[in-house]
Amino acid sequence: MNKKLDDEYYQLLEQIQAADFVLVELTLYLDTHPNDQQALQQFNQFHEYSQQLKSVFEPKYGPLLGFGNSPGGENKWEWGQGPWPWQV
Amino acid sequence: MTREKTFTLVKSYKPFHSKFDPCPPIGRKYYRTPPNLYINFQPPNMEQFTPEEALKYGTLWKFFYDFYDNPYRERET
Numbered sequence: 286m287n288k289k290l291d292d293e294y295y296q297l298l299e300q301i302q303a304a305d306f307v308l309v310e311l312t313l314y315l316d317t318h319p320n321d322q323q324a325l326q327q328f329n330q331f332h333e334y335s336q337q338l339k340s341v342f343e344p345k346y347g348p349l350l351g352f353g354n355s356p357g358g359e360n361k362w363e364w365g366q367g368p369w370p371w372q373v
Numbered sequence: 374m375t376r377e378k379t380f381t382l383v384k385s386y387k388p389f390h391s392k393f394d395p396c397p398p399i400g401r402k403y404y405r406t407p408p409n410l411y412i413n414f415q416p417p418n419m420e421q422f423t424p425e426e427a428l429k430y431g432t433l434w435k436f437f438y439d440f441y442d443n444p445y446r447e448r449e450t
């Protein structure tokens with residue numbers, strides 16, 4: 286039942302975490318600097334990058350987001366299966 | 374006692390210590406001022422960390438990174 290947690294799992298998870306953190310920071314920045322085109326560009330670039338990482342991660346290790354924001358799994362329901370990110 | 378001339382985020386002061394104070398004095402007290410106090414409005418295009426570093430340091434911009442070190446540690450002996 287358990288997913289296989291190889292090195293790639295941790296690597297990808299860290300990259301996703303890092304990319305999403307950049308997005309958090311840029312969101313806060315853009316809230317106060319909505320006209321900074323360069324930051325906006327960087328935001329979109331990291332959004333793209335984050336999506337790309339997640340599209341690699343999810344088919345391999347299961348969904349990251351619930352309630353229809355991630356695919357549910359090929360032929361069985363994967364959402365209820367651990368380990369969850371805070372357990373790894 | 375000479376006062377440091379260079380700029381530092383760690384400020385200190387010496388509180389009055391009464392001779393009737395039952396506790397031994399800490400002496401010099403320290404407090405830290407975060408870097409964002411010294412910037413009025415964040416200018417665009419500040420120097421950034423790489424995403425991995427940003428995650429580790431807790432901020433994307435190098436200017437806002439503030440390292441905490443316990444200034445009282447040498448008293449712990």
